[in-house]
Amino acid sequence: MAFNALAQAPVTPAAYAGPRFPGGPDSLRALVYRSSRLIAPSLARRAVVQIELQDGQKPVNFKVLGPPQPAKSELAKATQAAVRYLQAQMPAWQPAPPQPEDKPGKNPRMLIALNFASILSGQPYSYADQEPVFPYLAGLLQDQRNANFKNNPEGTAVLAQMVAARSTYSNLSDYAQRQVRYPAAALRGQQQGKVTAYFEVAENGAIENAEILTSASTALDEEVLRAVRSLRPASTPALLRGQPVRVFYVVPFTFRIQ
Known part of the structure; x- marks a missing residue:
């Protein structure tokens, strides 16, 4: 299928495009x-x-x-x-x-x-010259909610361009949030709120040092940690002057009972 082909396609490393600190x-x-x-x-x-x-x-x-x-x-x-x-x-x-x-x-x-x-x-870096590469983020295309794009080669190409144009942080954040499932115990207890997770992408691409920064409840925190720790490693780590470096990410997760 077209989506699977995109998910397996080579991912071009993204250069950091955000604000820069004087001196780097x-x-x-x-x-x-x-x-x-x-x-x-x-x-x-x-x-x-x-x-x-x-x-x-x-x-x-x-x-x-x-x-x-x-x-x-x-x-x-x-x-x-x-x-x-x-x-x-x-x-x-x-x-x-x-x-x-x-x-x-x-x-x-x-x-x-x-x-x-x-x-x-x-110490992890806030940013580097080149962001980590997560090839599986192309799988975000499979989860797009706009049904008009499904099984539509032209629409799929448009989505691929949209994902490629966004930052690695935006795509990684979306992907992590889609791995979360509302815990049954939290639903029964009417637990909701915002959980913020911290994790690092190591010099070898591994996801490390995951922890909760802002908590909503024990059950929601544990589900967020499970989702973050399930992220697959980067195929290429962040690079600074061509050398692998450790960077960190902070991702918010919002739980709301509809």
């Missing part, structure tokens, strides 16, 4: 490392911070995504201190060229992983 990914990673190691060098935890880039450049609205902690916990205090450091030290970014999926007037958002335990070489 290494400079951003070094700044983040300083913010965490100078404050809490022995804290064996991580947190994720989201920043908004006003007009694609000025970092504003720093927001901690998790994991949830009591306000006076060691992790919460360290994260708050690191955020203050980043707010004071972070320069303006270089804006990204306009992308087809951009929403007019919406400021782009970037994510920063604060890993309080790892040395610099173990």
Whole structure:
């Protein structure tokens, strides 16, 4: 079938097309490392911070995504201190060229992983020159809801172009969300809400260090972790100056009882 053929077709590596930090990914990673190691060098935890880039450049609205902690916990205090450091030290970014999926007037958002335990070489990158390659993401075409495209070679070609034009993050996020099933226990208990997951794509393409940043319930969290851990490895990892590097992703999952 046409869909299966597309799912098996070679995938062209995608160059990173988002906002860029002055000095590149290494400079951003070094700044983040300083913010965490100078404050809490022995804290064996991580947190994720989201920043908004006003007009694609000025970092504003720093927001901690998790994991949830009591306000006076060691992790919460360290994260708050690191955020203050980043707010004071972070320069303006270089804006990204306009992308087809951009929403007019919406400021782009970037994510920063604060890993309080790892040395610099173990810190994941927020972005790299080239995104990881996940050939099976072409299988998204099989799940498109527009019935007009099914068994239609021209429509299938259009969908292939749509998927290819989107970022790896967008496709990977969609794919991960489609692996989730509403747990029966959560349905019976009327549990709903938003779960945010963190995971890394290692230098060999493996999916590692999956964890929950924002929680809705134990049952929903466990289902999200199951879905994320079931993701197949990248056939090609992220590349920075031609060398494999570790990058991280943060994906939201929304559970809503209709």
